[in-house]
Amino acid sequence: MQISRRGFIKVAGVGVAVTTVGAFGFGEAEAAVVAHVRPFKLANTMETRNTCPYCSVACGIIMYSKGDLKKGDATITHIEGDADHPTNRGTLCPKGAALKDFIHSETRLKYPMVRKPGSNKFERVSWDTALDRIARLMKDDRDKNFVAKNADGVTVNRWTSTGMLAASATTNETAWLTYKVARSLGLLGFDNQARV
Amino acid sequence: MTNAWTDIKNTDLVVIMGGNAAEAHPCGFKWVTEAKANRGAKLIVVDPRYTRSASVADFYAPIRQGTDIAFLLGLINYCILNDKIQWDYAKAYTNISYLVKDGFAYKDGLFTGYDPVKRDYDKSTWDYQVGPDGYVLADETLQHPRCVWNLLKEHVSIYTPEMVERICGTPKEKFLKVASMIAETSSKTKTMTSMYALGWTQHSKGSQNIRTMAMLQLLLGNIGVRGGGMNALRGHSNIQGLTDIGLMSNLIPGYLNLATDKEKDFATYMSTRGFKPLRPTQMSYWQNYKKFFVSFQKAMFGDAAKPENDFAYDYLPKLDVPSYDMLRMFELMHNGKINGYICQGFNPLLAAPNRKKLTEAFSKLKFMVTMDPLETETSRFWENHGEHNDVDTASIQTEVYQLPTTCFAEEEGALVNSGRWLQWHWAGGSPPGEAKHDTWIMAQIFLRMKKLYQAEGGAFPDPIMNLTWNYHDANEPEPEELAKELNGYAVADVKDPADATKTLVAAGKQLSGFGQLQDDGSTACGCWIYSGCFTEAGNIMAKRDNSDPEDVGLFPKWAFSWPANRRILYNRASADITGKAWDPSRKIIEWDGAKWAGYDVPDIAPTAKPDVVGPFIMNPEGTARLFARGTMREGPFPVHYEPFEAPIKNVIAPGIRGNPVVRVFKDDAEQFGNSDEFPLAATSYRLTEHFHYWTKHNRVNAALQPEFFVEISYELADEKGVKAGDWVRVWSKRGSIKAKAVVTRRIRPLICDGKKVHVVGIPLHWGFTGAARKGFGPNTLTPFVGDANSDTPEFKAWLVNLEKTDGPAVS
Numbered sequence A: 001m002q003i004s005r006r007g008f009i010k011v012a013g014v015g016v017a018v019t020t021v022g023a024f025g026f027g028e029a030e031a032a033v034v035a036h037v038r039p040f041k042l043a044n045t046m047e048t049r050n051t052c053p054y055c056s057v058a059c060g061i062i063m064y065s066k067g068d069l070k071k072g073d074a075t076i077t078h079i080e081g082d083a084d085h086p087t088n089r090g091t092l093c094p095k096g097a098a099l100k101d102f103i104h105s106e107t108r109l110k111y112p113m114v115r116k117p118g119s120n121k122f123e124r125v126s127w128d129t130a131l132d133r134i135a136r137l138m139k140d141d142r143d144k145n146f147v148a149k150n151a152d153g154v155t156v157n158r159w160t161s162t163g164m165l166a167a168s169a170t171t172n173e174t175a176w177l178t179y180k181v182a183r184s185l186g187l188l189g190f191d192n193q194a195r196v
Numbered sequence B: 001m002t003n004a005w006t007d008i009k010n011t012d013l014v015v016i017m018g019g020n021a022a023e024a025h026p027c028g029f030k031w032v033t034e035a036k037a038n039r040g041a042k043l044i045v046v047d048p049r050y051t052r053s054a055s056v057a058d059f060y061a062p063i064r065q066g067t068d069i070a071f072l073l074g075l076i077n078y079c080i081l082n083d084k085i086q087w088d089y090a091k092a093y094t095n096i097s098y099l100v101k102d103g104f105a106y107k108d109g110l111f112t113g114y115d116p117v118k119r120d121y122d123k124s125t126w127d128y129q130v131g132p133d134g135y136v137l138a139d140e141t142l143q144h145p146r147c148v149w150n151l152l153k154e155h156v157s158i159y160t161p162e163m164v165e166r167i168c169g170t171p172k173e174k175f176l177k178v179a180s181m182i183a184e185t186s187s188k189t190k191t192m193t194s195m196y197a198l199g200w201t202q203h204s205k206g207s208q209n210i211r212t213m214a215m216l217q218l219l220l221g222n223i224g225v226r227g228g229g230m231n232a233l234r235g236h237s238n239i240q241g242l243t244d245i246g247l248m249s250n251l252i253p254g255y256l257n258l259a260t261d262k263e264k265d266f267a268t269y270m271s272t273r274g275f276k277p278l279r280p281t282q283m284s285y286w287q288n289y290k291k292f293f294v295s296f297q298k299a300m301f302g303d304a305a306k307p308e309n310d311f312a313y314d315y316l317p318k319l320d321v322p323s324y325d326m327l328r329m330f331e332l333m334h335n336g337k338i339n340g341y342i343c344q345g346f347n348p349l350l351a352a353p354n355r356k357k358l359t360e361a362f363s364k365l366k367f368m369v370t371m372d373p374l375e376t377e378t379s380r381f382w383e384n385h386g387e388h389n390d391v392d393t394a395s396i397q398t399e400v401y402q403l404p405t406t407c408f409a410e411e412e413g414a415l416v417n418s419g420r421w422l423q424w425h426w427a428g429g430s431p432p433g434e435a436k437h438d439t440w441i442m443a444q445i446f447l448r449m450k451k452l453y454q455a456e457g458g459a460f461p462d463p464i465m466n467l468t469w470n471y472h473d474a475n476e477p478e479p480e481e482l483a484k485e486l487n488g489y490a491v492a493d494v495k496d497p498a499d500a501t502k503t504l505v506a507a508g509k510q511l512s513g514f515g516q517l518q519d520d521g522s523t524a525c526g527c528w529i530y531s532g533c534f535t536e537a538g539n540i541m542a543k544r545d546n547s548d549p550e551d552v553g554l555f556p557k558w559a560f561s562w563p564a565n566r567r568i569l570y571n572r573a574s575a576d577i578t579g580k581a582w583d584p585s586r587k588i589i590e591w592d593g594a595k596w597a598g599y600d601v602p603d604i605a606p607t608a609k610p611d612v613v614g615p616f617i618m619n620p621e622g623t624a625r626l627f628a629r630g631t632m633r634e635g636p637f638p639v640h641y642e643p644f645e646a647p648i649k650n651v652i653a654p655g656i657r658g659n660p661v662v663r664v665f666k667d668d669a670e671q672f673g674n675s676d677e678f679p680l681a682a683t684s685y686r687l688t689e690h691f692h693y694w695t696k697h698n699r700v701n702a703a704l705q706p707e708f709f710v711e712i713s714y715e716l717a718d719e720k721g722v723k724a725g726d727w728v729r730v731w732s733k734r735g736s737i738k739a740k741a742v743v744t745r746r747i748r749p750l751i752c753d754g755k756k757v758h759v760v761g762i763p764l765h766w767g768f769t770g771a772a773r774k775g776f777g778p779n780t781l782t783p784f785v786g787d788a789n790s791d792t793p794e795f796k797a798w799l800v801n802l803e804k805t806d807g808p809a810v811s
């Protein structure tokens, strides 16, 4: 669902201009000028369809980005309402209109961090170290506190000494994977913002 | 929502009560404007504050927060006394004529069977009279004294306009004006939509607030029709999806329930599900429960879920309490019973009630893991920020991991909007630094734990070892792979029940809808209500055809709407008993003599004859319930209960504090304040520029509404000697905050039971991280108590006091 506006303009815009210049009999000098005219700002961007992540009106948005997603250096440079979307028809409220600043917020998290017991600061930690430690902490707690049978001998297979809150701004797909993991571990203290 | 945002354009009357759509859902509110402009629809707003929605309303009526049920029962009483009922609808499509058991009664705020120690009911009398054939007894003439109609009439009779004024503080003539406008929609050709949000849910009787309006809508014939319905505006972008997929303590995807300790085996579990029809010729959709459950287990555990082990019934945890909801977990944590806690995109330090209790609870954790694209107060609960987070860092022994995740712009997948549309979106940007997808993080935690179990063994590893994990990159399952699991696929060939030589779906193929689900293990489906979203035809959620045949507002080819791509729930009820639309100009589906057809996917079997099968097929009665039987904890009919902290006594039952069946933990009960010490009625809300605690990381939004404030009336400001812009201190039994005062005419004192009640408005947004100034939130003040049915905290009605104070020292 990505349309390269650059590609489109090349064919339909600049390309046509050059052809037209040629067809009207202008010389090479003018064609060179045309080629140097600063292109429309969005002409070099990729358009991607998304929806506003805030409220569940779920307004359609178009995100414009530079760089290459596959190479990991795509940067969103502009966001606007999607005029084709039936609910919002291109409009956005003050939250949706300022979405770009959320993506580039100074308080976006970039690295895993740990705060050690009693410490007054977060310290950087590698993903491997963090995840190994979390898995260890969770397994030890589960093994210690897992309830396989209740007092009446009924199999109950629950783990209630660790809990989780899931995020109601994540996708269905994230939610499903989170559900699978949480329930296979026997977690019951499991909720999302729908509780609030 | 039963309907869709775009359908609001079809209404004649919008009632915004328990919400403020113009402020909180601005681009959805546009459809109200559309209805007003194009069909002369009217807008009524009932709210303690003269809100942005009220400012464009045709009529505004004030109400004291926490008294909506009295107001709504007053409306029902008005409609009954003035014969403003859509009679053909109510008689055919509700349980109005059913007979109720003889023992059932109501007196002084309580129904039969109350146990004050358990704070619960014996509900055995809360049911219908059933004949020897197993079907409900009914009196179509509505003469029988035990029929729902006569019991309801009696029950609501005390909610007169005078009583509404006494409880709610709504002047009688304003209430009557609202009542007369609403009553007009009992016409077959007029309809009303109810738009509500957290203003109704965040109460100790939130579920009953909504149910009362639903009863009114049924009496008016406004459910299942275009421009009608019960429309929850909903908060976060995928709060609908997370609930659908069952990320709640007690749920299985598709609104199935986890077993309790009483359901020791699968047969016992199934014995109370799969309801048999209660009326002759009726169909009851939950009779398919086993198909949904078995297919879910197959999606979870694959080959390990087989008939011999009751499809791995014991792999799922069982509940010994109704739910380990967020409040119960924080209570347990506060008691030192919880060791680890994971917060994925959730900031409970600001989002749950009684912040002091939360800080104490988190400080008792051994470890906490947060996953978020942004800083949260929760992940830094141990960090001292002066008066904004006054903790003793060194004494907090919790080990905290803060894991950076991608945000919406860097990920792909579906979100479900309030109108139940599953809309797919795509990634356009690369994640910053080492931020990772939530799916990668969850996979990593799981795979590492699984490896430890493989190496060391441990407590019941079977569900972990057998969890389906057929992803082509085990380390990072792809959104499309997960979506396909949610939709469901054939595990083995699915045979045609009518002709075993025919195969309906070949093994390995995606299902086309939940009609193909089986209870023998031949199908797998993560969430039955989503079946049809990702079929052999591809990803239906990614469809972007915005055509809308005949401008009905349904956009059937845009994305996927659960269930079965149906856009309006209960749409069978838009037609009369012969199958003709009540209002030809608002037709959805009609019976053509052989089948149902029209603009939407019928919410009934396509060939079910209109006079034979009732429209509410999720109920074994086939009708909607004015009398709720035992499904609500407070009782079959709603009753007015005051908030746990209320400025006046409950005038209909002075001995009852709050909602009599709400679970209250002992320490929290001791922290309830009384009106002599805390005379002001507080409420919380959000501003249009803000989204919860999230947009304070965003400079634009932080600047648009920069500073924490509380909103008070001129009258209260005069009493307290406060001028606009002065600093005030606001406190409850649980905490104290400082804010600038906004003195406004948008809030006026109300007279309730002869007493002047001042309302204090407290917006939420501020904390101690992000680009905004530091500030407080309402949760420093609010009581730790929730709704009786959903455990949603009471954030919308509690008590405070207020005084003028000095601002922070300016350097």
Ligand code: SF4
Binding pocket: A052, A053, A054, A055, A056, A057, A058, A059, A088, A091, A092, A093, A094, A095, A096, A097, B024, B025, B026, B027, B028
């Ligand atoms: S732009 Fe505003 S109205 Fe639209 S989804 Fe976002 S927050 Fe909601």
